[in-house]
Amino acid sequence: MGPGVGWYLIVAAILFGTGALGVMLRRSPLIVLLSLEIMLNAGSLTLIAFSRQQGNLDGQVFALAAMAVAAAEVAIGLGLIVAMARKDMPLDVDQASTLRG
Amino acid sequence: MEAGGWICLLAPLTGALAITLAGGRISRRTAGWVSTLTTFVAFGGALTAFVAAWGRDAHDRQELSTAYTWLAAGDFEVGFQILVDPLSTVMMLVVSGVGGLIVWYSMGYMAGDDEERRYFAYMSLFVFSMLMLVEAGNFLLLLVGWGLVGLASYLLIGFWHKRPEAVAAAKKAFVMNAIGDATFALAAVLLIWETGTLEYLGVFEQVDGLSSTTVNLVALGLLGGAVAKSAQIPLHTWLPDAMEGPTPVSALIHAATMVTAGVYLLVRAHPIFEAAVDVQHLAAILGVITLLAAGLIALVQWDIKRVIAYSTMSQIGYMFMAAGVGAYGYAIFHLMTHAFFKALLFLAAGVVIHHLADEQDIRRMGGLKDALPRTHLAFLVGTLALVGIPPFAGFWSKDAAISSTLALGGALGWTLYVGALAGVLLTGAYSFRLYYAVFHGTPAEARPEAHGHGHGEGPTSMLAPVGILAMLSVVGGLVSIPGVWHPFTHWVGESAEAVVEPTTAQDYLTSALAVALGLVGLFLARRAFQADRQLVTSPAAWQVLEHKLYFDELYDALFYRPAVALSNALRRNVEEPIVERSLEEIGSGTIEVGGGVGRLQSGLLRSYALAIAFAVAVLVVVFVAVR
Numbered sequence: 001m002g003p004g005v006g007w008y009l010i011v012a013a014i015l016f017g018t019g020a021l022g023v024m025l026r027r028s029p030l031i032v033l034l035s036l037e038i039m040l041n042a043g044s045l046t047l048i049a050f051s052r053q054q055g056n057l058d059g060q061v062f063a064l065a066a067m068a069v070a071a072a073e074v075a076i077g078l079g080l081i082v083a084m085a086r087k088d089m090p091l092d093v094d095q096a097s098t099l100r101g
Numbered sequence: 102m103e104a105g106g107w108i109c110l111l112a113p114l115t116g117a118l119a120i121t122l123a124g125g126r127i128s129r130r131t132a133g134w135v136s137t138l139t140t141f142v143a144f145g146g147a148l149t150a151f152v153a154a155w156g157r158d159a160h161d162r163q164e165l166s167t168a169y170t171w172l173a174a175g176d177f178e179v180g181f182q183i184l185v186d187p188l189s190t191v192m193m194l195v196v197s198g199v200g201g202l203i204v205w206y207s208m209g210y211m212a213g214d215d216e217e218r219r220y221f222a223y224m225s226l227f228v229f230s231m232l233m234l235v236e237a238g239n240f241l242l243l244l245v246g247w248g249l250v251g252l253a254s255y256l257l258i259g260f261w262h263k264r265p266e267a268v269a270a271a272k273k274a275f276v277m278n279a280i281g282d283a284t285f286a287l288a289a290v291l292l293i294w295e296t297g298t299l300e301y302l303g304v305f306e307q308v309d310g311l312s313s314t315t316v317n318l319v320a321l322g323l324l325g326g327a328v329a330k331s332a333q334i335p336l337h338t339w340l341p342d343a344m345e346g347p348t349p350v351s352a353l354i355h356a357a358t359m360v361t362a363g364v365y366l367l368v369r370a371h372p373i374f375e376a377a378v379d380v381q382h383l384a385a386i387l388g389v390i391t392l393l394a395a396g397l398i399a400l401v402q403w404d405i406k407r408v409i410a411y412s413t414m415s416q417i418g419y420m421f422m423a424a425g426v427g428a429y430g431y432a433i434f435h436l437m438t439h440a441f442f443k444a445l446l447f448l449a450a451g452v453v454i455h456h457l458a459d460e461q462d463i464r465r466m467g468g469l470k471d472a473l474p475r476t477h478l479a480f481l482v483g484t485l486a487l488v489g490i491p492p493f494a495g496f497w498s499k500d501a502a503i504s505s506t507l508a509l510g511g512a513l514g515w516t517l518y519v520g521a522l523a524g525v526l527l528t529g530a531y532s533f534r535l536y537y538a539v540f541h542g543t544p545a546e547a548r549p550e551a552h553g554h555g556h557g558e559g560p561t562s563m564l565a566p567v568g569i570l571a572m573l574s575v576v577g578g579l580v581s582i583p584g585v586w587h588p589f590t591h592w593v594g595e596s597a598e599a600v601v602e603p604t605t606a607q608d609y610l611t612s613a614l615a616v617a618l619g620l621v622g623l624f625l626a627r628r629a630f631q632a633d634r635q636l637v638t639s640p641a642a643w644q645v646l647e648h649k650l651y652f653d654e655l656y657d658a659l660f661y662r663p664a665v666a667l668s669n670a671l672r673r674n675v676e677e678p679i680v681e682r683s684l685e686e687i688g689s690g691t692i693e694v695g696g697g698v699g700r701l702q703s704g705l706l707r708s709y710a711l712a713i714a715f716a717v718a719v720l721v722v723v724f725v726a727v728r
Contacts, residue, residue: 023710032706093706100704 008049016042027092029084033077040070102157103166105150106185109193110232112142117225120218129217133208136221140201140228147193150185162187162595165238165302172241179299182238188596191433192235192365199357199440200228202566206448207349209563210455220260220347227253231358235365240289240299243366247285247326250359251278257354258346270342277339281329288322291315305372313377320377323370324384331363331417334391338652340414344406348454351406352447356413357440364417364436367424371597375427382513385425385506389520392418394650396527400534400636401646404461405450408535412487413443415524419502422517427600428505430590434581435502437589438494441577442486445570449480452559452567453539463535468544473558477540479571484536486574488529488619496616497578499525501590504583504603504611518611525615529622530636537630583608 015038022035044063051059085091116139120132127135154162167182183189204224211217230253234246251274259271292299295315296307308316327333332340343355354360367374367384374381392415399411416439423432454461456473470477486493489500503525506517558564580589584605603611629636637643648654 020710020714024707024714027707096706097704100702 005049005053009046012042012045012049015039015045027094029077029081029091029093029096032093033074033081036077037070037074040066102150102153102164102185103183105146105148105153106164106166106183106189106193106236107168108146109143109150109197110146110183110229110236112139112146113197113225113229113232115139117222117229120222120225124218127218129212130208132218132221133204133211136225137201137205137208139225140197140204143228143232144194144197144201147190147197151190151194154185154187154190159595165300167238177293177297179239179241181242182300183236183242184238184301185236186596187592188365188368188433189235191437191593193232195437195440196231196235196358197228199444199570200231200353202569203349203353203357203444203448204228206352206451206563206566207347209560210349210451211347212560216260220257223253223256223260224350224353227257227354227359231362234362239301240292240304243369244282244285244289247330247362248282250354250362251275251282251330254278254343254354254359257350258343260346260350264345266342267345270339270345274339274343277336278329281326281336284322284325284329286322288319288326291319291322295319301369308372308376311376316373316376317380320370320373320380323366323373324380327363327366327384327421328387329363330366331360331421332391332414333363333387333418333421334394335652337391337395337414338649338656341407341410341649344404344410348406348447348451351410352444352451355410356443356447360413360417361420361436361440364420364424364432367421368429368432368593368597371424371427371429375600381425381427383425385422385513385517388418388421388425389517389524390418391415391421392524393520393527396524396531398646398649399531400527401643403463405453405463405466405535405539406447406461408463408531409443409446409450412446412528412531413439415528416443416487416499418524419499419521422521423502423505426505426509426514426517428502428508428602429597430581430587430593430599431498431501431505433593434589435495435498438486438498438574438577441494441570442483442574445479445567445574446483446487448563448567448570449476449483452476452563453480455559455563463538466539467542468540470540473540475564476558476567479567480536480540482571482574484532486578487532488623489525489615490619491612491616492575492578494574494576494578496612497581497583500612500615501581501583501603501608503615504607505599505601507607507611508601508603522611522614522618526618526622529619530626531622533623533626534629534636537626541630583612 019035019037019039019042022038023032026032026035044066047059047063047066049059051057051063081091084096089096116136119135119139120127123132163184163186165182165184167180169181170178171181172179204221207220207224211220214220227250230246230249232246234243234250237243237246255271255275258274259268261267289299292304295311296304298304298307311319325336329336340355340360344351346355367381374384395411395414395418399408399415402408402411416435420432420435420439423429423435452473453466453469453476456469456476457466460466482493486495489496491497503518503521506514506521508514509517581587583603590599625636635643637646645651
């Protein structure tokens, strides 16, 4: 019946850590967005792993919903990045800090 | 009988509402007619009630009519009710009759004023309030009327609201009256507390069962209200200032009706005052002090209306004296004749003022006898009635009031008697000083031109009421002749039976003395006038009297300035350092905290992510540790 749920969780934790580091360390908005996706997928992976372990479909439904949200988010995020590029704004999240207090 | 009472009460209210609601849709003249006619309808109602009462047996002339229960709280109920009895019918007749004449007169006097309609609405409101006051069947409705006449008085004194003096006078009258209203209301509360009712008859039945402290406190409270409303010392200072209002207002409110409400209250609530006889005597003493002080001050005044105003205070002093010694019939008798001749004097003065284009200073009058012959005659009749020269109205009523103190006897009675007679001398002196200064001598130079109302003394609407009042001032006193007949005092006596009744000998002695003193006053005034000097020759005395015995200055120092100083001290020591500073500190503190917190918002996305990750890590550690 394949590997135990613990392995899946370890993979998910590694994925999440990679994504979080990407968000915190990289400055390109494109990479930040990509890292966010990795974190979301880590979450989805745990949901599905537990779903398989419990033997019901609830977790998988949640994972589907998370994918839908992720798709919408990417659409908006990429749209913003394209708009920034078109305006010749620097593609650097550290410089997009107009909203500081 | 009760139907007449209700018609009398509601007709002026209808008039006031009609004028108010019609607004600009009716002409000014129509507004005047509506006000006049509704007041005369009220007079018709009063007459009906009077005739109906007249036709009944003596013990059956009291009728209480309740329209509906106005207020109910547990067992305590107050109805919207009127009491029609001999006393209230007399008051209804005086108020609506004299009121109708004066409103009619106003149509001529106020013609051409900018806000005539407002004036007539106020006048109708006043007549309604005053009728409510005299017809009320319980103390609460009496208090309602009491407050409403105060309001109408305030509105009418300040009618010319563009004149700062008029506005100040209106405020002064309102505040002084509020003191009296407050003591009156306290007395009413005490009555509810102790007797559980406010109906006159219910209260009077229980007066004997009350403790003397309660009765004295209630009587003092009522006396406070009466003193303020009737401008008696020490709450009198508003009345002379109230002369800033239009002259018909002075005639109606500040001479004939409203200021005599205190006398009506003393008579209406006589069982309470008889149970608290010291307070009743206090009323008489205050009356005599007022009549002397007002008579003295009137000697030095230059404003024609102020002289008459002080004379009003002085005459109400006589009424207080009579009511205070228990001669209720004579108090109301003097109230009625005074309403006639004082309204006459004010209206005649109004003709003079009108003729001289609003000039009120008697130093700029003089010699008006030829220009205003009919007014001169009317004014002379009013003055003779005021001084109490037979057979004019004031002679019968004032002398009866004075001789009642003799009937009381004792040291108090004699003191009051001497004071009252001295007052007659003063009355003769100041009245004829005014009369000579206005109508005799040479016309002052540079006199303002007469009003452009055509020739003659004024329109019919002004002269007719003056004529009717002059006739009433001649014959109005004949309803009670000492030693011959007393229908008037018997009539009022059915509502308030007199405690003292002077003998005929006392009446005749008093009349002889009073007429002699009045004539002495007349001749003093005449001599002074012919010698072209004033009645008060000592400059020091003149100074004191011109400052109205320093009452205004005293109140200024006692109440006004301490209150202002306290307010300023509170502003400096409480308002500014505590209230305002704390608000300012809260504001600036919030700004400071906000500025500090704002620095955390760096705008750097990655630092936010770091903070979130760090916080989550902390939370995880905490959860694990706690578990």
